[in-house]
Amino acid sequence: MKLEALLSSCDEGDCPTLYRTDRGTLVVQGEWITDHGREIPEHETMVEIPVELIRKAVRDGLV
Template structure:
């Protein structure tokens, strides 16, 4: 799977980041903080094959502004 970084919260090191997948224009990958709060996960009724990450709204707005207009 070939990835390309769209936007990140920092200049270096691991931090929340949005990635595109070269061979899949319909999806992006979002790197964020792992959600482990059981109440939140229960509310979302997460199936075993899915996961949830907490991502800064500013990062998603930046991706929308720079790559979806």
Template sequence: MKLTFQGKNSTPGDSPTLYASDRDTYVIQGWKVYANDLLMRLDVPAGHTVIEVPTELFEHLTKDGRLSGELKRYDAPVMLVTEQGTCVLQGPEMRDTDALAQMHMPDYETCIEVPKSSIVALLEEAGGPDHFRSA
């Protein structure tokens, strides 16, 4: 798998990062979620993991040809939005060794791979009631 760097939102020691892949997916690198109160609210299937990233990370979608990176709705893979303005995402944990070799990832981070369509759909206004979920 070949990754194309889209952008990152970093502070010293932290590096949530967004990549586009050559498989029509996004690879999202974020902080591993260990908080039991958050994990207990989710149904995490085998092979999936939960990460947290700043919502601003999605602004980098403009580098992949999107008009905006502003999330208009919060559906899977975004499972929760915290009071701190971060998104809790759930998805298949990245296991591709070639892709992982292209990344710099501290031990307390991991990444998920999700279809581009699932992220792009979040950029569109939702029809009907607001399904905003917060942590």
């Protein structure tokens, strides 16, 4: 899978980031959370990203 960075909340590369894949999907990089209280499959995880990252993606026409 190839990832294209769409936008990030910082310039360092280790911050919440939104990516577009060559498969027509989105990938998010964010804080891995474990205290969500949800049952999810073992092959999945949940990450936390700032709401402003999604707002900016919509404003910029990226999604």
